[in-house]
Amino acid sequence: MESLSGMFAIRHVTVYRYARPVILGTHRLMFRPRDSHDLRLLDTALTISPPAASLRWLHDVFGNSVALAEFAAPAAELRFQSDIRLEHYAVDTPDFPIEDYARSYPFSYSADEIPDLGRTIERHYPDPEHRVDTWAKQFARPSGDGGLVETQPMLERLMRAIHDDFAYQGRDAEGTQTPAETLARRQGSCRDFALLMIEAARSLGFAARFVSGYQYDPERDPAAGGTPGGTTHAWVQIYLPGAGWVEFDPTSGGVGGRNLIRVAVARDPQQAMPLTGAWTGAPADYLGMEVSVTVSTDAAALPIN
Structure with a gap:
């Protein structure tokens, strides 16, 4: 890297x-x-x-x-x-050193990690019709002859599906849509997209948490000739054994946090x-x-x- x-x-x-x-x-x-x-x-x-x-x-x-x-x-x-x-x-080239046992999905976190990851693996929002579960499972299906599913590419596909298929809609009002609402509306703010990815990843057994901070955008940097202006930003961290907490930004479609400046990390958006x-x-x-x-x-x- x-x-x-x-x-x-x-x-x-x-x-x-x-x-x-x-x-x-x-x-x-x-x-x-x-x-x-x-x-x-x-x-x-x-x-x-x-x-x-x-x-x-x-x-x-x-x-x-x-x-x-x-x-x-x-x-x-x-x-x-x-x-x-x-x-x-x-990190500019996000090829993370994931432990061998976690390179393909599914895998289980180690007994030493489970007690500390527990609540970040649990689902936090109701999904009575299992819409988030069903949507997330499509990314975990083996391709071709039923071979192994590689962990990092699978998570990147999930992230890019939000980036490519959902419409960004800025919102100054406090609060976050539920993951089911964001999935149904196919639109939302950065924090809505982050929460959807978090709950989707949790439905697949991953530990995931919410990150609040800032995003650097050269088009809004006066030092780079851009027009000043911006907002706070939100994205996701997912825990991958060997790599630790890895940054995924479904709003920009990036992995590794190159232009992300982290301020707060929490289990739920309301805490950050x-x-x-x-x-x-x-x-x-x-x-x-x-x-x-x-x-x-x-x-x-x-x-x-």
């Missing part, structure tokens, strides 16, 4: 607006990536307006970095700006939302939310405040 490295600067701004000052409750932020062998965090800054009365950092049950912001005074606008500078290492919070006021007071994300290879273009 060949590794690539790159420097990235990320600016993520979220603004909530209200018709009059409302009481702001606790807000939960998941903006900060974790340092790892494939990601080195160089600098971060978090700006909140109005300033939080208190800001507390913690690690959640998955080890993700979480900030909890509390506010003392009402406000008609609430703004969060996260600036991150990092170095990212990614970038920003959640509460406020108290009349329903009509809420005027809306604006989100802007810029991922650039020019660190000087997005200075850390």
